Amino acid sequence: MISPQKNEATATPRRAARVGALGLMRRTVIFYVLWLGLAGAGIADLIIGLFAAFAASWTSFLLIPQSPARFSPLASMRLLFRFAGQSFLAGIYTARRAMDLNIAPGFITYHTNLPAGPARNMFTTIECLFPGSMPVEERRDGTLVLHCLDVNRPSASGMARDEALLRRAGGVGTPP
Template sequence: MPVGILAAGLAAWASLRLLPPAGPARLRLPALAGLVLRFPVQSLAAGIDVARRALAPTLALRPGILAHPWALPPGPARAAFATLSSLLPGSVPAGSDDGATLAVHCLDTGQPVLARLATEEARFARALGHG
């Protein structure tokens, strides 16, 4: 674990030195800490949800693709959020063809997937200083 943390820190430092962030966005540490603390909770919830669905095949599923409208500006923040959004239970990002929406594959389109994505995207944007 210490080697991994050191490697991640050095990689982040090298990335910021080689390609400094553009624009007025600045990290907001309290909001970023909130995201980091939510990571294990979201990951655990996603794992439990998928396990529950696998072990109880009688659950009515309505799989499908939903379109989440982007609130983040185009750029690396969108890619980072798409990666983060894969932690939400029952959904996985599936691309963005039109540039205005994120296609999300869902196990159950009856769940509030788009509302959860909008909430998480707003938190992510605050952590990055985008609003």
């Protein structure tokens, strides 16, 4: 009879290999769809695209190892719609404020609980695309320094909402 310890030890590497293979297939499909969108769906494109997608997936696995995070399409759509809406409103806001010359530029700080690396980089990239604020410094403790057109505006509450949407969209984990 096999002991539970041996069974668990052999199940974990098998599960990890299965999860890795599924992740590789998922990335390959994403890269393949991207290839077909860019190159077209001719016979040569289908064959070459398959090799290119697999090579891109393999390279991405070497450079960006798979994390246990899960992708949420619904949360990603919410983040996309929030981004588009906020970008539009922020553009109008910035133009209006610039015309009125009623601005109070300065710096604010915001503490994020996102882990350093790709998740925090994605967050600062999203925030710098919104007119009216620009991340200018990232401190080791997770504090971001932002330049804002109006320091009297409640920027931190919007950033907290963006961070929560990014967490749900990318499955980057829960705050500590």
